[in-house]
Amino acid sequence: MKRYKRIYLLLAVLVVACAVTFGVSRYQEHKEQISNSDQVVLEIPTDSVQSLSWEYDGQSLAFHREDGVWVYDEDAAFPVDEDKMSQMLERFASFGVAFIIEEVEDLGQYGLDDPVCTIEITTEEQNYTVQLGDYSTMDSQRYVSIGDGNVYLVQDDPLDDFDAQLSDLIAQDDVPYFEQANQITFSGSENYTITYEEDGADTYRDSDVYFTEVDGDHVPLDTSRVNSYLKNLSYLDLTHYVTYNATEEAIQGCGLDDPELIIQVNYTTEDEEGNESTQDFTLSVSRDPDQLAELAEQSGETDEEEDPESITAYARVGESQILYQITGEEYQQLMAAAYDDLRHPEVVPAETEDISQIDITLEGVAYTITSEGSGEERTYSYQEQELDLTDLESALQALQADRFTDEEPTQKQEISLTLHLDLEGEPTVSIELYRYDGSDCLAVVDGQPVCLVARSSVVELIEAINAIVLN
Helix, strand or coil: CHHHHHHHHHHHHHHHHHHHHHHHHHHHHHHCCEEECCCEEECCCHHHEEEEEEEECCEEEEEEEECCEEEECCCCCCCECHHHHHHHHHCCCCEECCEEECCCCCHHHHCCCCCCEEEEEEECCCEEEEEEEEEECCCCEEEEECCCCCEEEECCCCHHHHCCCHHHHECCCCCCCCCCCCEEEEEECCCEEEEECCCCCCCECCCCCEEEEECCEEEECCHHHHHHHHHHHHCCCCCCEEECCCCHHHHHHCCCCCCCEEEEEEEEEECCCCCEEEEEEEEEEEECHHHHHHHHHCCCCCCCCCCHHHCCEEEEECCCCCEEEECHHHHHHHHCCCHHHHCCCECCCECHHHEEEEEEEECCEEEEEEEECCHHHCEEEECCEEECCHHHHHHHHCCEEEEECCCCCCCCEEEEEEEEECCCCCCEEEEEEEECCCCEEEEEECCEEEEEEEHHHHHHHHHHHHHHHCC
């Protein structure tokens, strides 16, 4: 009896061993169906596609071509980004794979029994279904099915394009990159024009190329400030649209029926052949009408700088049907378009290297600093003693506007300077600095009040001069 039991036991072990061997052999046989590949499994010419739709993350989007233009199935008014659609389809023009898994028995192990994303592509001749399964973190590749019974691993993951919201597919209005502007015109809260003029006559600086008219005078602007303004305009983030089919009601609701500020830029472009042409760009900017009304009621009640995050503002390019919401910071940058925002903050309206002589009146006593030579070879002297003007030049450059003003001086003059410039016509610049309050002095340039400067900067200037004349 024990002998039979032993035989039965051995037979059971043998059956299990055979089953395991068979399973291993089947597993090895299945593994052998996985092979490396550089095969192109789909070739769908982009121009041949008549419709494209996909489902991903609970969202379905569908588009079709109409007269050669892409149209959103649910709203023909939606401005579809043609380049974005072409980009999405381009990967299927020559869809290559890295691995092929043939005779797949269980799509579930690749996440293809419940695909992450299903893409439908239709041409005049054929319909294509592309399903995206799991992402293999080990291979950094996506499992894909195209309905031919195989599973593919692809390095170029289609989900990179199809993980898109409708807002990602809108044909946004383009803001050009302005390296320079031929002309900038502001209307609304500001009303003046800036022109680009090389070698302008009404300046003492070679770097000044932007000019405007103020009270009948042709005056230079700070090139770096104008360029910064243009840069802020160029990098404006027009991605958060309020509506893509602006109605009169929507335009009024954003305050863009009567914008706070309209910015018009005339600029020059160059094509691939080097041919130049001028273009115009217009942007309207406005704050939420309710906020504007509230601000009007609070006018003059506070001087505190407003928190950008509390601002709701909108923008519109030309007569575009798309209205955008912009950030409070962007709004503040665009609204900083006044003459005082873009003019030179320096009190000295010239380069210090061009100063050939300085006449000084300090505490009723007159002093004169002279020079010989020019440019880097220029040397300065006081009473025939050669000087190092490093501290004085730094003090002159540090005279910067804290606030522009046209107030007339009412207090004592601290110091007066007359700068002789080594330029054509040998012009001079008169600078007078008056007491204003405990923290500021009033700067008067060529007889005109200009700005308030930090009293500490004036003190440094006086100390630098005393170090020369009292030495």
